[in-house]
Amino acid sequence: MRRHTGLQIGIGAMLVAGSMSMAVSAKAAGDHKDMVLIPSGEFTMGSNEHSDEVRHQVVLDAYLIDKFEASNARYKEFMRATGHPAPAYWDDPRLSKPEQPVVGVSWTDANAFCKWDGKRLPTEAEWEKAAKGPEGDNHYPWGHHLDPKKANYGQNVGRTTPVDSYPEGVSGYGVYNMAGNVFEWVDDWYDPKYYRTSNALNPRGADKGYNFANQGPVKVLRGGSWLAPETSLHTSHRFWNQPENNSYGVGLGFRCAKSASVVSDEAAQAGRDAFIQALVGMGAEKNADALASIEKALAADPDNKEYLATRDLIKKSMKK
Known part of the structure; x- marks a missing residue:
């Protein structure tokens, strides 16, 4: 016994x-399939490229971000479940394969999808940290030098590529296509002067978007696209569009994020x-x-x- x-x-x-x-x-x-955990910590946001990209230090809590851009296959599930209308270019044979990223979506479309999926759009700071990797200041997701073999841009391919393409070009955190393929909506309103006054801890973007030529306030876009030139690929590059507008729709997509659950040390x-x-x-x-x-x-x-x-x-x- x-x-x-x-x-x-x-x-x-x-x-x-x-x-x-x-x-x-x-x-x-x-704990989430096809999401990458980005640990809490500090990184250098911005660059010396443009006046709206003033370099500054940012500290973020831990969060999760989708490893891949939202695909046509996944967006089709969303449409079937919710009755949401199809985006622009849905039937374009260059862009409509299941494994390609969905394009032709407005910010409102992207936001609705992420909510349906139990997630949210990433903040601009979250997107940039995931792109820059653990080193915290990479000019491109893979490092500091442009490599045309690691991204889809400048009409080099002539269409979008599958969301798991260019594995050699992933960021240091293992996130795919943070440079090229499709521009990606993020949650923030765009203000060219925001970096000069933004919070250092978990910045959420400007209170309202800049109104270009009285066309309406704009949201931030990140990451470049298959159509855009190499200058749009760097990890700090900022672009913008009205949230209901998909005028760049042929190269306009998104990925989602989620706050990481935090358990106290005692618990x-x-x-x-x-x-x-x-x-x-x-x-x-x-x-x-x-x-x-x-x-x-x-x-x-x-x-x-x-x-x-x-x-x-x-x-x-x-x-x-």
Whole structure:
């Protein structure tokens, strides 16, 4: 009996050690399919290229951003689910393949899609940090020198390319096509003087957009496109358009973002303690106790995938 108990404790200890390691790795990697976790921290926003790109330091909380631009296939799901009308160029054979990025969308269209998908448009600062990578100041997503083999721009291809194209041109965070393919809407209003007064912490853009030639206030566009010249590819380049306008529609798309859930240190520790107890309970074949413990862990950290998977395992064991 003692030998059996010792074996149970040993198994429990091994499960604890291994699962704690996996839990940390899973949490660090992010929990959302086809999204990239951008960690909290500081980066240099802006450049010396243009007067509206004044260099300044920005600190952002952790967030997630789509690894790929929104595709035609995904946008079709959105239209079917909501009855949202098709964008411009929907039937253009150069641009309408499922794996190509959706184009011809207004800011309003892009915003509606992201809300339907449980996300939001990224802020301008979030977009730029994801493009510049961990180094925090890359001129292009891949580094400091232009490489025509790493982006679709300047009509070199003559159409958009699939959202997972140019893997050699991804940003340091692993985000695709942050230079070229399609211009991307972000959440912010555009003001050419905003960088001179913006908040250093989680800037959200100007309170209202600049009104060019009385055509209406404008939102920010980022990233260049398959039609645009190489000067639009640098990670700090700012462009703009009225939110209801898709006049650049043949090369105008988007990607979504999401705020990362933040668990306090105290809650995280409470969750880990309860998780350990659940694993020990599993090792001792005390599934009822294990289930109670894992529920405590989830109360502290509801989105933890390791805890959710462990609860499923316990419930399966209880049904045998």
